[in-house]
Amino acid sequence: MRVILPKNLLAERLSFLERVIPSRSSNPLFTYLGLALGQDALVLFGSNGEVDLEAGLPAEVQGEGRYLVPAQPFFQLVRSLPGEQVELVLGGDLELVSGAFRTRLALAPTEGYPELSFPEPHPSETYPWQTTLPVEDLLRALTHVRYAASHEEYRAIFRGVQLEFSESGMRSVASDGYRLALYQLERPQPFQKKAVVPARSVDEVARVLKGVGAGEVVLALGPGTLGLAVREGEGWVRLAVRLMEGEFPDYERVIPKEFPLKATLEAEAFREALRRVSVLADKQNHRVDLFFQEGRVLLSAEGDYGKGQEELPVALEGTPLAVAYNARYLLEALGPISGQAALWLSGPTSPSLIRPAEEGLGYQAVVVPLRV
Amino acid sequence: MRVILPKNLLAERLSFLERVIPSRSSNPLFTYLGLALGQDALVLFGSNGEVDLEAGLPAEVQGEGRYLVPAQPFFQLVRSLPGEQVELVLGGDLELVSGAFRTRLALAPTEGYPELSFPEPHPSETYPWQTTLPVEDLLRALTHVRYAASHEEYRAIFRGVQLEFSESGMRSVASDGYRLALYQLERPQPFQKKAVVPARSVDEVARVLKGVGAGEVVLALGPGTLGLAVREGEGWVRLAVRLMEGEFPDYERVIPKEFPLKATLEAEAFREALRRVSVLADKQNHRVDLFFQEGRVLLSAEGDYGKGQEELPVALEGTPLAVAYNARYLLEALGPISGQAALWLSGPTSPSLIRPAEEGLGYQAVVVPLRV
Structure with a gap:
């Protein structure tokens, strides 16, 4: 199993995963970066239990398989590789070669790593409701209200940002009980739902959307999960975000x-x-x-x-x-x-x-x- | 008592004092910034007990006197003033006016504030030994060796940088007992002395020298104190740094x-x-x-x-x-x-x-x- 791809492309896409994958976790598997070899694509994936993220990028691939590499040294190495190309040979371990530098990294067994479910091009059982928004619109809706979310344990629901989908558009709302921020996107939505995204996950989603910059994002909603998918050049990024339970109390009256x-x-x-x-x-x-x-x-x-x-x-x-x-x-x-x-x-x-x-x-x- | 001066000049010189003056201290007077009104000059001064710093800058001054203003709000305010000029009126309190903004800050009594002794143009009792170096030479001597100083409590003397003055030049040395760095400046010195400057004070001195950039620095040595004086434009900066007791063990043999x-x-x-x-x-x-x-x-x-x-x-x-x-x-x-x-x-x-x-x-x- 062998992958060859440009170093800069790999380093750029890894940056999406770098903040999601924790350096320490009660589940040590979360400290690993997933590599999946597919047809003409290398898929990078990772999770912190709250946010799952996958980045697909075009690459010269021989063979297939799923592997877990220790994320922190891999991030550090890729950033500073001397060559323009990176060659990854996957088997019992990972051999990485770039210019005059070569390394062998131990792999972890993939058993026990949670199944990650990302949105597909069409509605699925996991994601029955889907809509499409311009990336910059969703980014604006999230970043305009994020500051008003609560930091307190008290009334936990206010530690999230509520997204409201309805015929009249999409709205984002945040509040800590003392102040409130909302952003109304006048763009009729094909379903009527409310979903509360933890504020920390909002930050991760916003960071990825900023990295992507433009284009369209598929928003897919299912029980307990918000999925996002966006094309980027010849690659893609997909996210699955755990939602909070419940919804905001009626705020319109304030x-x-x-x-x-x-x-x-x-x-x-x-x-x-x-x-x-x-x-x-x-x-x-x-x-x-x-x-x-x-x-x-x-x-x-x-x-x-x-x-x-x-x-x-x-x-x-x-x-x-x-x-x-x-x-x-x-x-x-x-x-x-x-x-x-x-x-x-x-x-x-x-x-x-x-x-x-x-x-x-x-x-x-x-x-x-x-x-x- | 009144001072008028350009905001940018004041903000720039305050930046020298901003890292020296602590936001908290066991001696609350150290959290104050000193203002001394002299002939055509406003003198800013402050200390953290280890490093004393004074910055003089040309200003339109009426009257004279010494005042202590709470440093943190003063720093914050001056950075963001709306006008190009700042007017300070000093009496029972400090009235500061710039553009449409005006404030009154409470002053602290100057009794109890330690006497700061900076080097004079000629050798004095406090500073019997004096020499002059190019600013960039001293900066290089300090920054080349600083990294090697120790962080450990063990063998406290290694938490400083030793400066050695002799006929053969000036040398800076740092070590933590496991490695050593030295920088030899081939520039005969008029006295033979060793002085150990605490590494943290070396950082403050280096920061000021970097801010000044070029020119000549007067180095004045006295019992327990290293003084520095440098002209900057129409103003000046002077420092007095407490030295460590003792000197390095013989390192030449390693x-x-x-x-x-x-x-x-x-x-x-x-x-x-x-x-x-x-x-x-x-x-x-x-x-x-x-x-x-x-x-x-x-x-x-x-x-x-x-x-x-x-x-x-x-x-x-x-x-x-x-x-x-x-x-x-x-x-x-x-x-x-x-x-x-x-x-x-x-x-x-x-x-x-x-x-x-x-x-x-x-x-x-x-x-x-x-x-x-």
Whole structure:
């Protein structure tokens, strides 16, 4: 069994697996990288028990078979190989040759390695529901809301990102119970389902989608699993992600609908001023006060070190008022917005809505003011 | 008391102090940044008890005085100020104004802050011995040997870098008892002294010298203290570094003088091959075997994962032999060498010398082979 392929191609695809495969695990088999030899393709696979990942790449292949190689030394070696080509000879062990360098790595028996089930081109028993999205749309839906997921053990469901598929489109939602972020993709979906993906797995999926960059991704949903498949050049990447059990409690009711005050500010200038002023803020609640006045807003904060303030121009609609926020929550909610940001207040102590001032960009965040 | 100066200049000079001033300390005064107002100059100062640092910069100054401001928020604020100018008004507190941003920071009383003694243009009681070196020479002398200093509590003196001043030049030496690095600067010195600088302080000094980049540095030596002073543009930087007590045991005797085998290799290719082969090495001793043969050297290693080998061209003088090293020690010893490296063996188990193949570059390292 023999494979010959360009070193750079192998190194590039290995990078997808490098963060998924753990260097230590209660199941030692998870520390191995899988190599499967198929027709004109080398398939790399790995898992951490939460995320399964497979990357297929075109290669000159003789024979077939499945092998497990110790992942960490393999990653390290491939990155630094001297030749342009890599030759892998698989049998009782793995012999790797590149330029003047050659190595023999011990293999692990493949018995006991879990069966990985990735989505197929057509709906299957594992994945009865399928849809296709542009890679950049799914990436945007995940990365716009990820920050709002909870880090707390309390209410475990909030440690995931909820994906909602329906006739009206696909929506991603994250919340920690104190703030909420959602992204609405106006693209009718062929089934009506909700799925909660653990936030850490969202990071892995986003990393792979970023690596792929463009194209279409097949999203396949089945009981307890979300599958993804994407073509990349002459190769492909497939993922299977364990879902969380349950779904978010009804969050629609916390999204305010009436706004006595609507403010529009330049998002980046607002973020910079918030960062400066919040240096002085109380270390516990990160409180920054916003005093809206005609045409301007005064940001101020006070803590152990002293106090700071800054004024920004703002376009207002409604009755000026004073409000206070946790500066970190406000900064994170503003994070995905470029250009003009809209901050819509439902009152000095009731939830505020933050979104791009421009219509139809799909992102909105809810932040609750601090009690004055 | 008022100072006006460009934000970028202030931010740049603060970066020298930012790593010296600790964010926490058993002496809370060390977490403060000192501001001294002088004639047309703002002097920033700080200390961590081991290294004292002062940076003077030209500024529009009214009044005089010494003040202590909380360093961490000051660093954070100055980096992100919106204006091009910064105005500091010092009195009961510090008022800082830049663009639309203004802040008031509480000051600490200066009583109890240690007296910092920096070198003066002429020898003083604190610093009776003085010499001048090009900044890049001192930087090279420190960074070439720093890696060899010990991390162990055992034989504390080896946790420093020894500087030796004599008629024949200035030498820097570091060792952990298992390997040794030295750098000889052929530049006669006006006094004969040895001083051991703690390795962590060497890092701070090197960082400042790198920031300054070029010019001349005054080195001033006194009982227990090494002082440094360097001009930078219209400003200056001065350091005072606490020295370690004692000096290195006689290390000259471990430097081999007779070499049955002299090998010359391309340094970067040697390092790369060592990195690859050592991926397979035993995790305890990082052993890599070198088999010298006519015109080539075979590197090989073997550990839990398997084994690896690579062959490199080499120019030999003497009798080929086999030798084994800790790959990490060998890699670190080769680190400062570009171009051709010389590896001179005194025998398969006695110390080897590593140096640039080119004469007169001042750097040499001693590494002891592993017993076969």
